[in-house]
Amino acid sequence: MMVSTMNGKITDTNDPDIYKWTSKEDKSAFMKYISKSSLIVMGRKTYEAAKNIIRLNKNQRRIVLTKDPHNYISDEVPGQLEFMSKTPKNLVKELNDEGYSQMLLVGGSTTNFQFLQEELVNEIHLTVEPLIFGSGVSFIDEAELKIQLQLKSMKRLNSRGTIVLKYKVLN
Ligand SMILES: NC(=O)c1ccc[n+]([C@@H]2O[C@H](COP(=O)([O-])OP(=O)(O)OC[C@H]3O[C@@H](n4cnc5c(N)ncnc54)[C@H](OP(=O)(O)O)[C@@H]3O)[C@@H](O)[C@H]2O)c1
Numbered sequence: 001m002m003v004s005t006m007n008g009k010i011t012d013t014n015d016p017d018i019y020k021w022t023s024k025e026d027k028s029a030f031m032k033y034i035s036k037s038s039l040i041v042m043g044r045k046t047y048e049a050a051k052n053i054i055r056l057n058k059n060q061r062r063i064v065l066t067k068d069p070h071n072y073i074s075d076e077v078p079g080q081l082e083f084m085s086k087t088p089k090n091l092v093k094e095l096n097d098e099g100y101s102q103m104l105l106v107g108g109s110t111t112n113f114q115f116l117q118e119e120l121v122n123e124i125h126l127t128v129e130p131l132i133f134g135s136g137v138s139f140i141d142e143a144e145l146k147i148q149l150q151l152k153s154m155k156r157l158n159s160r161g162t163i164v165l166k167y168k169v170l171n
Contacts, residue, residue, distance in 0.1 A: 001125040002106070002107055002125075002139055003126070003127040003128075003129060004126060004128060005128075005131050005136075007133070008138050008139045009132075009135075009136035009138060009139075010107065010139050013135050013136050016045070016049035021131065023162045026164075029157065037060065037104040039060075039104065040061070040103075041063045041103055041104070042062070042063075042106045042107060042111065043064070043108050044083075046111070051075075056077055056081055061082070062080065063083075064083045065086070066084075069085055087114075088118045092120050105121065112140050112141070113145065116145060117143075117145060122168065123167065123169065124166070124169060125165075125167075127164045128162070130162060147170075148171050149170060152167060154166070
């Protein structure tokens with residue numbers, strides 16, 4: 001689940017604070033979706049950008065991928081906030097074995113790319129905000145990916161034209 005500009009940027013240049021340019025309607029839709037997710041996975045840079053607004057909850061497990069989990073021992077809350085270094089395939093297999101059947105991946109682009117490349121994403125929820133940045137991080141890390149999608153639904157969130165697109169990943 002991601003929010004981007006019309007030209008596919010998920011951050012404005014070097015500023016990791018997405019709430020400076022995203023709509024309040026997207027933020028509230030995202031928070032609502034997060035509150036219903038029992039398993040949330042993100043990359044370390046996304047964690048660093050969002051940690052001040054993350055509210056831990058004993059019914060939700062957040063996993064942050066990093067090559068250096070030991071750097072985050074003091075942030076760790078077992079069962080609620082964990083830091084791991086694993087390939088997406090191994091992570092998904094282990095979580096499946098533990099009984100999870102759904103996982104919400106919330107970025108960023110480096111992490112999205114790995115899960116898409118390993119064919120571990122079955123749905124993409126993308127909010128498109130009606131604006132363009134010339135530079136910034138793209139929705140998916142620049143690389144050779146070719147993935148067919150099928151639009152499942154689209155919803156307009158406000159009068160300016162923020163749109164939520166839900167796609168099924170076909171291959
Ligand atoms: N607009 C949106 O919806 C949205 C959503 C999320 C994030 N963002 C923005 O995107 C930016 C971050 O995106 P990003 O692509 O630069 O970074 P990212 O994907 O959030 O994090 C990348 C880091 O995650 C770790 N990582 C990823 N896969 C791993 C694996 N398999 N094993 C071990 N570690 C792994 C590595 O951390 P280490 O370097 O610690 O090893 C890697 O450097 C931030 O500015 C954030 O605000 C925007």
